[in-house]
Amino acid sequence: MSDAFYDAPAPTTSGAKATTIKARPTLTFLINSMEGGGAERAMANLLRHLSGHLPKMKVDLVLLDDLPVVQDIPDWVNLVVLDGRGSMLRSARVLARYFLRARPQICVSYLARSNALNVILSKLIRHRAVISERVQTTSHLKSARASALYRYITWLTYPRAFRVIAVSEGVADDLVENFAVARDRTRVIGNPIDGAALAKAAQETPAIDLPPRYILAVGRMVVNKNFEMLLHGYAKARPEADLVILGDGPEREALERLVTTLGLDGRVHMPGFVKNPYPVMAGAEALVSCSNAEGFPNTIIEAMALATPVIATDCPSGPSVVLRGKALKGAPIESNARDGLLIRMGASDELAQALELFEDPDRRHQFAARAHARAQAFGVDAVVRDFLDVIETSTRT
DSSP: OOEEEEEOOOOOOOOSOOOOOOOOOEEEESOOOSSSSHHHHHHHHHHTTTTTOOOEEEEEEEESSSSOOOOOOOSEEEEEOOOOOOHHHHHHHHHHHHHHHHHHSSEEEHHHHHHHHHHHHHHHHOOEEEEEEEEOOHHHTTTSHHHHHHHHHHHHHGGGSEEEEEHHHHHHHHHHHOOOOGGGGEEEEEOOOOHHHHHHHHTTSSSSSSOOSSEESSSSSSGGOHHHHHHHHHHHHHHHHHEEOOOOOTHHHHHHHHHTTTTOOEEEEEOOOOOOOOHHOOOOSSEOOSSSSSSSHHHHHHHHHHTOEEEEEOOSSSSSHHTTOOOOOOGGGGGGGGGSSSTTTTOOHHHHHHHHTTHHHHHHHHHHHHHHHHHHTTHHHHHHHHHHHHHHHHHHH
């Protein structure tokens, strides 16, 4: 793996006679950074699974921001680190410079800033922009500080992409209905979940000290993940197991204050980002997701693949499909879904009830078996095949 910083001068050649070399066509993958988020992990996994499938193409992974790379990047991928500094305008300048030098045929992007710039610059550079939406866009943008601006940028750019990959049917429906994306430009492709690789990673020694019994939550500490609801529900239930939250983000200080306010000091552990969360996940009594929106709930399916039972909010647009159910007001929580406990968004009382239900080890084991069986439906081969099909059809003139 090589690092390229495109602020450096372009290479030059010298000599009396120039030789024309036909370069391999370039396929670019573009994302804001490769820090510790779900989209970043999904892209790293996709690149790993594409190994050996793209021998006729030069593959670049371009990062808009020069931030720590915590994901494992395959050696056959050329890593290009830009210096966008989180700014849309600066990112546009440095990315345009990269595009002018690399001249990719296709650019596949993840996350909103990368997606918007991919589309805008494709009209100038003449590559084909394939963008991937990882979240239910309407719900996700509700919590953004400049919600109206981001909605407008999305509405302006997404319909002009060559292809829009949605991580679930619900995400695709939202883009068509609310952001003017043509249905025939969308393609639904989930994330590759490699159960064998997860099981192997789960056999490693956990990188952090853990309490004897614990419930787990994983995710970036942002409003959309609703860890506030998690803490309130946990405080109401007061289960015997401690609570471990893996991840970091701008809401950490507020969550730490809430832990103290709720009298949970010593019961809630927030060790930050853990590169390999799977030993922790495999040892948890349950995984809890209180998100306000999901695209494709990677963490939920990964936990299920490791036979960890799941409690999740019925948010747009993934958990209900994965757990096969619907959270209905007043319905028995244990019968809302086939493969886990599904609760209504924001309902901390229902979360407390679900945690109390999982105090029973027999019930936990029953749902763990269901979860593991259900996870087998989310394999790698179909995802790789679908991505290769998108890449092939995008190279056709």
